[in-house]
Amino acid sequence: MNLEGARVVLRPRTPSEIFDLAFRFCAAVALPLYLRLAALVLVPCLALCGYVHAITDGEWPTVWCCAIGLAAFAQSVFTVAASRLLFAARPGVLSIIGHSLRRLPALLGALLIHSILLSIGGLILIGAFFVWVWHTFVYEAVLLEQQGPIAALRRASALVKHKFGAALVTCTASTVVVAMGIVSGELLLGGLVEGVLQLGKPFGDLWEYGGSAYALVGFFAALPLVATARFLAYIDGRTRQDGWDIQLRFMAIAAASEETTP
Amino acid sequence: MNHARAQASPPGARTPPLDTVAEIETPEHIRFRYQLAGPGRRMMAYLIDLAIRGIIVVILGLILQLSSYGFGFGGEGFSTGAFLLVAFAVEWGYYVLWESLWSGRTPGKRSMHLRVLKEGGYPTGFLDIALRNLLRAADFLPMAYSVGLLVMGLDPRFRRLGDMVAGTVVVVEDPGRIGHGLVVQPPPSAAELASLPARPDLSSADLEALDLFLRRVGTLNPAREQELADIIAPVYAKRLGLQYTHSARFLALLYLRAIGRTA
Numbered sequence: 001m002n003l004e005g006a007r008v009v010l011r012p013r014t015p016s017e018i019f020d021l022a023f024r025f026c027a028a029v030a031l032p033l034y035l036r037l038a039a040l041v042l043v044p045c046l047a048l049c050g051y052v053h054a055i056t057d058g059e060w061p062t063v064w065c066c067a068i069g070l071a072a073f074a075q076s077v078f079t080v081a082a083s084r085l086l087f088a089a090r091p092g093v094l095s096i097i098g099h100s101l102r103r104l105p106a107l108l109g110a111l112l113i114h115s116i117l118l119s120i121g122g123l124i125l126i127g128a129f130f131v132w133v134w135h136t137f138v139y140e141a142v143l144l145e146q147q148g149p150i151a152a153l154r155r156a157s158a159l160v161k162h163k164f165g166a167a168l169v170t171c172t173a174s175t176v177v178v179a180m181g182i183v184s185g186e187l188l189l190g191g192l193v194e195g196v197l198q199l200g201k202p203f204g205d206l207w208e209y210g211g212s213a214y215a216l217v218g219f220f221a222a223l224p225l226v227a228t229a230r231f232l233a234y235i236d237g238r239t240r241q242d243g244w245d246i247q248l249r250f251m252a253i254a255a256a257s258e259e260t261t262p
Numbered sequence: 263m264n265h266a267r268a269q270a271s272p273p274g275a276r277t278p279p280l281d282t283v284a285e286i287e288t289p290e291h292i293r294f295r296y297q298l299a300g301p302g303r304r305m306m307a308y309l310i311d312l313a314i315r316g317i318i319v320v321i322l323g324l325i326l327q328l329s330s331y332g333f334g335f336g337g338e339g340f341s342t343g344a345f346l347l348v349a350f351a352v353e354w355g356y357y358v359l360w361e362s363l364w365s366g367r368t369p370g371k372r373s374m375h376l377r378v379l380k381e382g383g384y385p386t387g388f389l390d391i392a393l394r395n396l397l398r399a400a401d402f403l404p405m406a407y408s409v410g411l412l413v414m415g416l417d418p419r420f421r422r423l424g425d426m427v428a429g430t431v432v433v434v435e436d437p438g439r440i441g442h443g444l445v446v447q448p449p450p451s452a453a454e455l456a457s458l459p460a461r462p463d464l465s466s467a468d469l470e471a472l473d474l475f476l477r478r479v480g481t482l483n484p485a486r487e488q489e490l491a492d493i494i495a496p497v498y499a500k501r502l503g504l505q506y507t508h509s510a511r512f513l514a515l516l517y518l519r520a521i522g523r524t525a
Contacts, residue, residue, distance in 0.1 A: 009281040020282050020300025020420065027415030028280060173302070187405055243482050243490050249471040250494040257497045 011245045015169035022229035045070040060211030078227035109149030136167045140234040185218020286383040296433040310370035357395040390428045397424035464520045472517040
Protein backbone atom coordinates (compact mmCIF):
# COMPACT_ATOMS: atom_id res chain seq x y z
CA MET A 1 0.00 0.00 0.00
CA ASN A 2 1.42 3.38 -1.05
CA LEU A 3 0.99 5.19 2.25
CA GLU A 4 3.11 8.13 1.13
CA GLY A 5 0.72 8.74 -1.75
CA ALA A 6 -2.40 8.86 0.43
CA ARG A 7 -4.69 11.77 -0.35
CA VAL A 8 -5.51 12.43 3.29
CA VAL A 9 -3.12 12.88 6.19
CA LEU A 10 -2.98 9.54 7.99
CA ARG A 11 -3.20 10.06 11.75
CA PRO A 12 -5.54 9.02 14.57
CA ARG A 13 -8.74 11.08 14.53
CA THR A 14 -11.93 11.48 16.55
CA PRO A 15 -15.21 10.24 14.98
CA SER A 16 -16.48 13.81 14.47
CA GLU A 17 -13.21 14.70 12.73
CA ILE A 18 -13.63 11.66 10.48
CA PHE A 19 -17.07 12.83 9.35
CA ASP A 20 -15.73 16.34 8.71
CA LEU A 21 -12.89 14.86 6.67
CA ALA A 22 -15.30 12.64 4.75
CA PHE A 23 -17.39 15.68 3.87
CA ARG A 24 -14.31 17.47 2.58
CA PHE A 25 -13.04 14.34 0.81
CA CYS A 26 -16.33 13.98 -1.08
CA ALA A 27 -16.40 17.66 -2.10
CA ALA A 28 -12.72 18.26 -2.87
CA VAL A 29 -11.29 14.94 -4.04
CA ALA A 30 -14.04 12.57 -5.01
CA LEU A 31 -16.71 14.76 -6.58
CA PRO A 32 -15.97 14.15 -10.30
CA LEU A 33 -15.63 10.37 -9.81
CA TYR A 34 -18.66 10.18 -7.52
CA LEU A 35 -20.80 12.08 -10.05
CA ARG A 36 -19.88 9.57 -12.76
CA LEU A 37 -20.56 6.66 -10.43
CA ALA A 38 -23.85 8.24 -9.37
CA ALA A 39 -24.91 8.42 -13.02
CA LEU A 40 -23.99 4.76 -13.56
CA VAL A 41 -25.17 3.29 -10.25
CA LEU A 42 -27.49 5.57 -8.29
CA VAL A 43 -29.65 6.71 -11.21
CA PRO A 44 -30.41 3.08 -12.30
CA CYS A 45 -31.13 2.24 -8.63
CA LEU A 46 -33.62 5.11 -8.53
CA ALA A 47 -35.16 4.00 -11.80
CA LEU A 48 -35.54 0.46 -10.44
CA CYS A 49 -37.28 1.82 -7.35
CA GLY A 50 -39.58 3.82 -9.63
CA TYR A 51 -40.38 0.61 -11.53
CA VAL A 52 -41.15 -1.24 -8.28
CA HIS A 53 -43.40 1.66 -7.24
CA ALA A 54 -45.25 1.40 -10.55
CA ILE A 55 -45.80 -2.37 -10.45
CA THR A 56 -46.85 -2.40 -6.77
CA ASP A 57 -49.39 0.41 -7.24
CA GLY A 58 -47.48 2.81 -5.03
CA GLU A 59 -46.78 0.48 -2.12
CA TRP A 60 -44.04 2.48 -0.39
CA PRO A 61 -42.89 -0.13 2.18
CA THR A 62 -41.99 -2.46 -0.71
CA VAL A 63 -40.23 0.38 -2.51
CA TRP A 64 -38.18 1.23 0.60
CA CYS A 65 -37.22 -2.45 1.03
CA CYS A 66 -36.05 -2.48 -2.58
CA ALA A 67 -34.11 0.77 -2.01
CA ILE A 68 -32.38 -0.63 1.09
CA GLY A 69 -31.38 -3.75 -0.87
CA LEU A 70 -29.99 -1.69 -3.73
CA ALA A 71 -28.20 0.58 -1.24
CA ALA A 72 -26.00 -2.37 -0.26
CA PHE A 73 -24.60 -2.55 -3.79
CA ALA A 74 -24.41 1.25 -4.12
CA GLN A 75 -22.47 1.50 -0.85
CA SER A 76 -20.08 -1.21 -1.97
CA VAL A 77 -19.31 0.76 -5.16
CA PHE A 78 -18.61 3.97 -3.23
CA THR A 79 -16.53 2.12 -0.62
CA VAL A 80 -14.30 0.72 -3.37
CA ALA A 81 -14.19 4.14 -5.03
CA ALA A 82 -13.11 5.85 -1.79
CA SER A 83 -10.40 3.25 -1.19
CA ARG A 84 -9.05 3.59 -4.73
CA LEU A 85 -9.17 7.40 -4.53
CA LEU A 86 -7.22 7.41 -1.31
CA PHE A 87 -4.19 5.64 -2.74
CA ALA A 88 -4.44 5.70 -6.56
CA ALA A 89 -4.02 8.63 -8.92
CA ARG A 90 -6.87 7.98 -11.35
CA PRO A 91 -9.15 5.07 -10.49
CA GLY A 92 -11.30 3.85 -13.39
CA VAL A 93 -15.09 3.79 -13.08
CA LEU A 94 -15.44 0.41 -14.77
CA SER A 95 -12.77 -1.24 -12.64
CA ILE A 96 -14.51 0.04 -9.50
CA ILE A 97 -17.90 -1.30 -10.56
CA GLY A 98 -16.28 -4.53 -11.79
CA HIS A 99 -14.58 -5.10 -8.42
CA SER A 100 -17.85 -4.40 -6.58
CA LEU A 101 -19.72 -6.85 -8.81
CA ARG A 102 -17.10 -9.56 -8.31
CA ARG A 103 -17.36 -9.22 -4.53
CA LEU A 104 -21.18 -8.93 -4.59
CA PRO A 105 -21.93 -12.62 -3.82
CA ALA A 106 -19.63 -12.53 -0.76
CA LEU A 107 -21.12 -9.21 0.34
CA LEU A 108 -24.69 -10.46 -0.03
CA GLY A 109 -23.77 -13.61 1.91
CA ALA A 110 -22.24 -11.54 4.71
CA LEU A 111 -25.22 -9.16 4.80
CA LEU A 112 -27.65 -12.10 4.85
CA ILE A 113 -25.89 -13.66 7.85
CA HIS A 114 -25.71 -10.20 9.44
CA SER A 115 -29.49 -9.80 8.98
CA ILE A 116 -30.16 -13.23 10.52
CA LEU A 117 -27.94 -12.35 13.49
CA LEU A 118 -29.70 -8.99 13.80
CA SER A 119 -33.09 -10.76 13.91
CA ILE A 120 -31.86 -13.24 16.52
CA GLY A 121 -30.26 -10.39 18.46
CA GLY A 122 -33.57 -8.53 18.35
CA LEU A 123 -35.15 -11.34 20.37
CA ILE A 124 -32.64 -10.77 23.18
CA LEU A 125 -33.61 -7.13 23.74
CA ILE A 126 -30.42 -5.18 22.99
CA GLY A 127 -28.64 -8.00 21.17
CA ALA A 128 -29.43 -6.46 17.77
CA PHE A 129 -27.76 -3.24 18.88
CA PHE A 130 -24.47 -5.04 19.56
CA VAL A 131 -24.65 -7.00 16.29
CA TRP A 132 -25.31 -3.74 14.43
CA VAL A 133 -22.18 -2.09 15.87
CA TRP A 134 -19.93 -5.17 15.71
CA HIS A 135 -20.47 -5.47 11.97
CA THR A 136 -19.83 -1.79 11.16
CA PHE A 137 -16.91 -2.60 8.85
CA VAL A 138 -18.37 -5.61 7.05
CA TYR A 139 -18.18 -3.79 3.68
CA GLU A 140 -14.49 -3.07 4.14
CA ALA A 141 -13.76 -6.65 5.24
CA VAL A 142 -15.49 -8.11 2.16
CA LEU A 143 -14.46 -5.57 -0.45
CA LEU A 144 -11.01 -4.42 0.60
CA GLU A 145 -9.67 -7.40 2.55
CA GLN A 146 -11.24 -9.98 0.19
CA GLN A 147 -12.80 -12.01 3.02
CA GLY A 148 -15.57 -14.58 2.57
CA PRO A 149 -18.98 -13.99 4.23
CA ILE A 150 -18.31 -15.60 7.63
CA ALA A 151 -14.65 -14.54 7.79
CA ALA A 152 -15.73 -10.99 6.92
CA LEU A 153 -18.12 -10.84 9.88
CA ARG A 154 -15.38 -12.17 12.18
CA ARG A 155 -12.92 -9.65 10.78
CA ALA A 156 -15.46 -6.80 11.14
CA SER A 157 -15.93 -7.74 14.82
CA ALA A 158 -12.15 -7.82 15.30
CA LEU A 159 -11.84 -4.35 13.78
CA VAL A 160 -14.34 -2.99 16.32
CA LYS A 161 -12.65 -4.72 19.28
CA HIS A 162 -11.59 -2.14 21.90
CA LYS A 163 -13.15 0.59 19.72
CA PHE A 164 -16.84 -0.05 20.38
CA GLY A 165 -17.58 3.58 21.27
CA ALA A 166 -16.05 4.95 18.07
CA ALA A 167 -17.87 2.31 16.00
CA LEU A 168 -21.15 3.19 17.73
CA VAL A 169 -20.66 6.87 16.86
CA THR A 170 -19.87 5.91 13.25
CA CYS A 171 -23.03 3.76 12.99
CA THR A 172 -25.26 6.35 14.64
CA ALA A 173 -23.87 9.27 12.63
CA SER A 174 -24.27 7.26 9.39
CA THR A 175 -27.91 6.60 10.23
CA VAL A 176 -28.45 10.28 11.03
CA VAL A 177 -26.83 11.30 7.72
CA VAL A 178 -29.14 8.96 5.79
CA ALA A 179 -32.19 10.25 7.70
CA MET A 180 -31.11 13.83 7.01
CA GLY A 181 -30.65 12.97 3.34
CA ILE A 182 -34.23 11.65 3.17
CA VAL A 183 -35.73 14.65 4.96
CA SER A 184 -33.60 17.17 3.04
CA GLY A 185 -34.55 15.56 -0.27
CA GLU A 186 -38.22 15.76 0.63
CA LEU A 187 -38.03 19.37 1.85
CA LEU A 188 -35.80 20.73 -0.91
CA LEU A 189 -37.10 18.90 -3.99
CA GLY A 190 -40.68 18.55 -2.72
CA GLY A 191 -40.69 22.23 -1.79
CA LEU A 192 -39.36 23.13 -5.23
CA VAL A 193 -41.97 21.10 -7.14
CA GLU A 194 -44.95 21.88 -4.91
CA GLY A 195 -44.12 25.35 -3.58
CA VAL A 196 -42.13 27.04 -6.34
CA LEU A 197 -43.32 25.29 -9.52
CA GLN A 198 -46.87 24.82 -8.14
CA LEU A 199 -47.14 21.31 -9.64
CA GLY A 200 -48.78 19.62 -6.66
CA LYS A 201 -47.56 16.22 -5.51
CA PRO A 202 -46.89 14.19 -8.67
CA PHE A 203 -44.06 12.16 -7.07
CA GLY A 204 -45.61 11.28 -3.72
CA ASP A 205 -45.22 12.78 -0.27
CA LEU A 206 -43.09 11.36 2.52
CA TRP A 207 -45.35 12.53 5.34
CA GLU A 208 -48.65 11.65 3.63
CA TYR A 209 -47.89 8.38 1.79
CA GLY A 210 -44.73 7.21 3.57
CA GLY A 211 -42.46 7.86 0.62
CA SER A 212 -41.71 10.03 -2.38
CA ALA A 213 -39.26 10.23 -5.26
CA TYR A 214 -37.58 13.20 -3.52
CA ALA A 215 -37.00 11.21 -0.33
CA LEU A 216 -35.53 8.37 -2.42
CA VAL A 217 -33.20 10.84 -4.15
CA GLY A 218 -32.09 12.13 -0.74
CA PHE A 219 -31.60 8.55 0.50
CA PHE A 220 -29.36 7.55 -2.41
CA ALA A 221 -27.54 10.91 -2.41
CA ALA A 222 -26.48 10.36 1.24
CA LEU A 223 -24.87 6.97 0.49
CA PRO A 224 -21.57 8.25 -0.97
CA LEU A 225 -20.92 10.33 2.16
CA VAL A 226 -21.87 7.44 4.45
CA ALA A 227 -19.64 4.98 2.58
CA THR A 228 -16.73 7.46 2.56
CA ALA A 229 -17.05 8.26 6.28
CA ARG A 230 -17.19 4.57 7.20
CA PHE A 231 -14.17 3.84 4.99
CA LEU A 232 -12.21 6.69 6.61
CA ALA A 233 -13.19 5.33 10.05
CA TYR A 234 -11.80 1.96 8.91
CA ILE A 235 -8.58 3.68 7.77
CA ASP A 236 -8.39 5.41 11.15
CA GLY A 237 -8.62 2.02 12.87
CA ARG A 238 -5.87 0.60 10.65
CA THR A 239 -3.72 3.70 11.26
CA ARG A 240 -3.99 3.18 15.02
CA GLN A 241 -3.57 -0.59 14.83
CA ASP A 242 -0.71 -0.72 12.32
CA GLY A 243 0.94 2.60 13.18
CA TRP A 244 0.71 3.98 9.64
CA ASP A 245 1.29 7.50 10.93
CA ILE A 246 4.47 6.33 12.70
CA GLN A 247 5.63 4.53 9.57
CA LEU A 248 5.18 7.69 7.49
CA ARG A 249 7.18 9.76 9.97
CA PHE A 250 9.98 7.21 10.13
CA MET A 251 10.07 6.93 6.35
CA ALA A 252 10.25 10.74 6.01
CA ILE A 253 13.15 10.89 8.50
CA ALA A 254 14.94 8.01 6.76
CA ALA A 255 14.49 9.68 3.36
CA ALA A 256 15.75 13.03 4.67
CA SER A 257 18.72 11.29 6.28
CA GLU A 258 19.60 9.56 3.00
CA GLU A 259 19.50 12.89 1.17
CA THR A 260 21.91 14.55 3.62
CA THR A 261 24.32 11.60 3.83
CA PRO A 262 27.23 12.18 1.41
CA MET B 263 -2.50 18.14 15.87
CA ASN B 264 1.10 18.55 15.01
CA HIS B 265 1.16 14.92 13.87
CA ALA B 266 -0.09 16.10 10.52
CA ARG B 267 3.17 17.74 9.59
CA ALA B 268 5.01 14.50 9.07
CA GLN B 269 3.30 13.38 5.91
CA ALA B 270 4.92 14.69 2.78
CA SER B 271 3.01 15.31 -0.44
CA PRO B 272 2.88 12.22 -2.64
CA PRO B 273 5.35 12.33 -5.50
CA GLY B 274 3.78 13.92 -8.53
CA ALA B 275 0.62 14.85 -6.65
CA ARG B 276 -0.91 18.19 -7.54
CA THR B 277 -2.34 18.95 -4.12
CA PRO B 278 -1.13 18.24 -0.57
CA PRO B 279 -3.04 15.54 1.35
CA LEU B 280 -6.32 16.62 2.90
CA ASP B 281 -6.55 17.36 6.57
CA THR B 282 -8.85 19.13 8.98
CA VAL B 283 -6.21 21.45 10.42
CA ALA B 284 -5.16 24.94 9.40
CA GLU B 285 -1.74 26.42 9.93
CA ILE B 286 -1.49 30.10 10.75
CA GLU B 287 1.78 32.01 10.73
CA THR B 288 2.02 35.19 12.77
CA PRO B 289 4.07 38.22 11.65
CA GLU B 290 6.70 37.00 14.16
CA HIS B 291 6.91 33.73 12.13
CA ILE B 292 5.36 31.68 14.90
CA ARG B 293 3.18 28.92 13.54
CA PHE B 294 -0.08 27.83 15.14
CA ARG B 295 -2.07 24.79 14.12
CA TYR B 296 -5.82 24.79 14.63
CA GLN B 297 -8.21 21.94 14.15
CA LEU B 298 -11.00 23.24 11.94
CA ALA B 299 -14.63 22.65 12.83
CA GLY B 300 -16.51 20.94 10.04
CA PRO B 301 -20.24 20.47 9.48
CA GLY B 302 -20.62 17.63 12.01
CA ARG B 303 -19.57 19.52 15.12
CA ARG B 304 -21.07 22.80 13.94
CA MET B 305 -24.42 21.17 13.31
CA MET B 306 -24.44 19.76 16.85
CA ALA B 307 -23.60 23.20 18.25
CA TYR B 308 -26.34 24.75 16.11
CA LEU B 309 -28.94 22.26 17.39
CA ILE B 310 -28.02 23.03 21.01
CA ASP B 311 -28.29 26.77 20.34
CA LEU B 312 -31.57 26.21 18.48
CA ALA B 313 -33.00 24.45 21.54
CA ILE B 314 -31.85 27.28 23.83
CA ARG B 315 -33.33 29.91 21.50
CA GLY B 316 -36.58 27.95 21.39
CA ILE B 317 -36.76 27.87 25.18
CA ILE B 318 -36.04 31.63 25.41
CA VAL B 319 -38.74 32.46 22.85
CA VAL B 320 -41.32 30.20 24.57
CA ILE B 321 -40.61 31.71 28.02
CA LEU B 322 -40.76 35.29 26.74
CA GLY B 323 -43.90 34.44 24.75
CA LEU B 324 -45.57 33.08 27.87
CA ILE B 325 -44.62 36.18 29.85
CA LEU B 326 -46.08 38.41 27.13
CA GLN B 327 -49.24 36.31 26.96
CA LEU B 328 -49.69 36.50 30.72
CA SER B 329 -49.04 40.23 30.78
CA SER B 330 -51.55 40.69 27.98
CA TYR B 331 -54.35 38.72 29.71
CA GLY B 332 -53.47 39.29 33.34
CA PHE B 333 -52.65 42.97 33.32
CA GLY B 334 -54.62 44.06 30.28
CA PHE B 335 -51.66 45.48 28.28
CA GLY B 336 -53.27 46.33 24.96
CA GLY B 337 -55.00 42.98 24.25
CA GLU B 338 -54.12 40.15 21.83
CA GLY B 339 -52.80 42.39 19.07
CA PHE B 340 -50.19 43.81 21.41
CA SER B 341 -48.98 40.43 22.64
CA THR B 342 -48.72 38.98 19.11
CA GLY B 343 -46.80 42.02 17.89
CA ALA B 344 -44.51 41.99 20.92
CA PHE B 345 -43.98 38.24 20.55
CA LEU B 346 -42.92 38.66 16.92
CA LEU B 347 -40.53 41.42 17.97
CA VAL B 348 -39.04 39.19 20.64
CA ALA B 349 -38.70 36.27 18.22
CA PHE B 350 -37.00 38.57 15.71
CA ALA B 351 -34.62 39.93 18.36
CA VAL B 352 -33.70 36.44 19.58
CA GLU B 353 -33.22 35.13 16.04
CA TRP B 354 -30.88 37.95 15.03
CA GLY B 355 -29.40 38.92 18.37
CA TYR B 356 -28.63 35.58 20.03
CA TYR B 357 -25.46 34.76 18.11
CA VAL B 358 -24.21 38.36 17.91
CA LEU B 359 -24.66 38.85 21.64
CA TRP B 360 -23.07 35.58 22.79
CA GLU B 361 -20.20 35.56 20.31
CA SER B 362 -19.36 39.21 21.05
CA LEU B 363 -19.49 38.87 24.82
CA TRP B 364 -18.02 35.37 25.14
CA SER B 365 -14.96 35.52 22.84
CA GLY B 366 -16.53 33.95 19.78
CA ARG B 367 -18.52 31.29 21.61
CA THR B 368 -22.18 30.51 22.18
CA PRO B 369 -23.44 27.92 24.68
CA GLY B 370 -23.74 25.41 21.80
CA LYS B 371 -20.24 26.17 20.55
CA ARG B 372 -18.84 26.01 24.08
CA SER B 373 -20.32 22.57 24.65
CA MET B 374 -18.71 21.33 21.42
CA HIS B 375 -15.39 23.12 22.20
CA LEU B 376 -15.75 25.48 19.23
CA ARG B 377 -14.71 29.11 18.91
CA VAL B 378 -14.92 31.73 16.18
CA LEU B 379 -11.58 33.36 15.38
CA LYS B 380 -10.27 35.71 12.73
CA GLU B 381 -8.44 33.91 9.94
CA GLY B 382 -5.13 35.20 11.33
CA GLY B 383 -5.83 33.40 14.61
CA TYR B 384 -6.65 36.49 16.69
CA PRO B 385 -9.97 37.29 18.41
CA THR B 386 -12.99 38.56 16.52
CA GLY B 387 -14.47 42.05 16.95
CA PHE B 388 -18.12 43.05 17.16
CA LEU B 389 -18.29 43.99 13.47
CA ASP B 390 -16.88 40.61 12.37
CA ILE B 391 -19.42 38.81 14.53
CA ALA B 392 -22.29 41.00 13.30
CA LEU B 393 -21.28 40.48 9.67
CA ARG B 394 -20.91 36.69 9.86
CA ASN B 395 -24.27 36.38 11.58
CA LEU B 396 -26.01 38.79 9.23
CA LEU B 397 -25.10 36.46 6.38
CA ARG B 398 -26.63 33.46 8.11
CA ALA B 399 -29.76 34.22 6.08
CA ALA B 400 -27.81 33.72 2.84
CA ASP B 401 -26.24 30.49 4.11
CA PHE B 402 -29.65 29.20 5.16
CA LEU B 403 -31.08 29.43 1.62
CA PRO B 404 -33.13 27.77 0.22
CA MET B 405 -33.62 25.92 3.51
CA ALA B 406 -31.72 24.06 6.25
CA TYR B 407 -28.40 25.80 5.50
CA SER B 408 -28.10 24.13 2.08
CA VAL B 409 -25.97 26.91 0.59
CA GLY B 410 -23.81 27.07 3.73
CA LEU B 411 -23.16 23.32 3.66
CA LEU B 412 -22.28 23.38 -0.03
CA VAL B 413 -19.88 26.29 0.40
CA MET B 414 -18.35 24.65 3.49
CA GLY B 415 -17.67 21.44 1.56
CA LEU B 416 -15.83 23.33 -1.16
CA ASP B 417 -13.77 25.50 1.17
CA PRO B 418 -10.54 24.04 2.64
CA ARG B 419 -11.25 25.84 5.94
CA PHE B 420 -14.91 24.81 6.23
CA ARG B 421 -16.05 28.44 5.98
CA ARG B 422 -19.64 29.30 5.15
CA LEU B 423 -20.50 32.51 3.27
CA GLY B 424 -20.72 34.54 6.48
CA ASP B 425 -17.25 33.40 7.54
CA MET B 426 -15.78 34.24 4.14
CA VAL B 427 -17.17 37.77 4.15
CA ALA B 428 -16.23 38.46 7.79
CA GLY B 429 -12.82 36.80 7.47
CA THR B 430 -13.53 34.38 10.31
CA VAL B 431 -13.02 30.67 10.85
CA VAL B 432 -14.51 28.25 13.40
CA VAL B 433 -11.90 26.14 15.19
CA VAL B 434 -11.94 23.30 17.71
CA GLU B 435 -10.31 24.35 20.96
CA ASP B 436 -7.60 22.06 22.20
CA PRO B 437 -8.09 21.46 25.92
CA GLY B 438 -4.27 21.20 26.15
CA ARG B 439 -3.93 18.12 28.30
CA ILE B 440 -0.46 17.29 29.54
CA GLY B 441 0.56 13.80 28.46
CA HIS B 442 1.77 11.32 31.05
CA GLY B 443 5.48 10.63 31.22
CA LEU B 444 6.85 7.87 29.06
CA VAL B 445 7.68 4.65 30.88
CA VAL B 446 10.28 2.28 29.43
CA GLN B 447 10.00 -1.33 30.60
CA PRO B 448 12.25 -2.85 31.81
CA PRO B 449 14.00 0.30 33.13
CA PRO B 450 17.34 0.96 31.41
CA SER B 451 20.43 -0.37 33.16
CA ALA B 452 23.52 1.73 33.77
CA ALA B 453 25.46 -0.36 31.24
CA GLU B 454 22.84 0.23 28.55
CA LEU B 455 22.87 3.97 29.10
CA ALA B 456 26.66 4.09 29.19
CA SER B 457 26.79 2.56 25.70
CA LEU B 458 25.03 5.65 24.29
CA PRO B 459 26.26 9.25 24.02
CA ALA B 460 25.12 11.51 26.88
CA ARG B 461 23.08 13.76 24.54
CA PRO B 462 22.50 12.13 21.14
CA ASP B 463 22.08 14.72 18.40
CA LEU B 464 18.38 14.31 17.58
CA SER B 465 16.19 17.03 16.09
CA SER B 466 12.74 17.95 17.41
CA ALA B 467 11.20 16.03 14.47
CA ASP B 468 13.19 12.94 15.49
CA LEU B 469 12.10 13.28 19.10
CA GLU B 470 8.44 13.80 18.12
CA ALA B 471 8.51 10.68 15.93
CA LEU B 472 10.18 8.59 18.64
CA ASP B 473 7.73 9.87 21.25
CA LEU B 474 4.81 8.94 18.97
CA PHE B 475 6.23 5.44 18.47
CA LEU B 476 7.16 4.77 22.10
CA ARG B 477 3.74 5.88 23.36
CA ARG B 478 2.10 3.33 21.07
CA VAL B 479 4.39 0.45 22.06
CA GLY B 480 2.13 -2.20 23.55
CA THR B 481 -0.91 -1.14 21.53
CA LEU B 482 0.74 -2.30 18.30
CA ASN B 483 1.19 -5.90 17.27
CA PRO B 484 4.71 -7.01 18.45
CA ALA B 485 5.75 -8.00 14.92
CA ARG B 486 4.52 -4.68 13.56
CA GLU B 487 6.29 -2.87 16.40
CA GLN B 488 9.53 -4.56 15.39
CA GLU B 489 8.91 -3.77 11.73
CA LEU B 490 8.42 -0.07 12.49
CA ALA B 491 11.48 0.11 14.72
CA ASP B 492 13.55 -1.56 11.99
CA ILE B 493 12.73 1.31 9.62
CA ILE B 494 14.40 3.98 11.71
CA ALA B 495 16.87 2.24 14.08
CA PRO B 496 19.52 1.62 11.35
CA VAL B 497 19.25 5.30 10.32
CA TYR B 498 20.05 6.54 13.83
CA ALA B 499 22.70 3.86 14.38
CA LYS B 500 24.47 4.94 11.19
CA ARG B 501 24.10 8.65 11.91
CA LEU B 502 25.42 8.37 15.48
CA GLY B 503 27.93 5.57 14.82
CA LEU B 504 26.28 3.15 17.27
CA GLN B 505 25.37 -0.53 17.33
CA TYR B 506 22.32 -2.26 18.75
CA THR B 507 20.80 -5.70 19.16
CA HIS B 508 17.11 -4.92 19.64
CA SER B 509 15.82 -2.02 17.55
CA ALA B 510 12.76 -1.01 19.64
CA ARG B 511 14.83 -1.07 22.85
CA PHE B 512 17.57 0.92 21.14
CA LEU B 513 15.05 3.62 20.14
CA ALA B 514 13.65 3.82 23.67
CA LEU B 515 17.14 4.23 25.19
CA LEU B 516 18.11 6.78 22.57
CA TYR B 517 15.00 8.80 23.32
CA LEU B 518 15.61 8.75 27.08
CA ARG B 519 19.20 9.88 26.59
CA ALA B 520 18.17 12.66 24.20
CA ILE B 521 15.62 14.13 26.60
CA GLY B 522 18.02 13.75 29.51
CA ARG B 523 16.13 11.07 31.43
CA THR B 524 17.68 7.95 32.87
CA ALA B 525 14.50 5.95 33.55
